[in-house]
Amino acid sequence: PKPPWKLVEDYSKVPLFVETVSQLQEYFNSTRKEFDLPLELNGTLFQKSVWDAVSKIPYGQTTSYSQISKQTSGSPRAVGSANGANPILICVPCHRVIGANGSLTGYAGGLPIKKKLLSLEKLNAEKE
Numbered sequence: 310p311k312p313p314w315k316l317v318e319d320y321s322k323v324p325l326f327v328e329t330v331s332q333l334q335e336y337f338n339s340t341r342k343e344f345d346l347p348l349e350l351n352g353t354l355f356q357k358s359v360w361d362a363v364s365k366i367p368y369g370q371t372t373s374y375s376q377i378s379k380q381t382s383g384s385p386r387a388v389g390s391a392n393g394a395n396p397i398l399i400c401v402p403c404h405r406v407i408g409a410n411g412s413l414t415g416y417a418g419g420l421p422i423k424k425k426l427l428s429l430e431k432l433n434a435e436k437e
Contacts, residue, residue: 329400336399339433342368344400352394355383359391369434371427373409381394389415399426 328346339372340414346401350360358381366372374392384388392403398418404426408414416423 329370333399337429339429342433346400348397348400350396350401352391352396355381355387356391356394359383360395360401360403361387363392363395363403363406366399368402369430370403371407374406374414375409377406385409393417397434407431 315370322434323345332341332344332346350357359377362377362380369411374388377388377392378385383391388406392406393415395401397416398404398416404416404418404423413420413423413427
């Protein structure tokens with residue numbers, strides 16, 4: 310039987326899926342630093358404002374929840390909650406948001422993955 314989550318028979322025939330996979334492969338191969346996908350994020354106005362701010366954090370850099378909160382008129386805790394609701398990890402780089410003291414806090418993909426993503430970006434940013 311078909312898995313309940315499978316929406317189409319052949320994902321290779323869905324251009325957006327193919328492009329997303331291509332861009333993710335480029336990111337992991339260190340040849341892409343920004344994503345250019347025609348995605349429409351569904352969320353509250355506040356969540357969208359957080360995701361927009363997070364999308365502007367440059368590759369290889371980080372910012373704190375409190376810095377994002379100043380840009381979005383929400384509390385750092387609310388920013389963390391919105392970040393946790395980010396439906397497209399990596400493409401909207403919520404892994405670049407860290408604690409005010411520099412600590413790695415919260416990531417829907419798990420802190421070990423957040424650490425690896427930040428290490429990948431830092432290594433590549435240093436090569437430039």
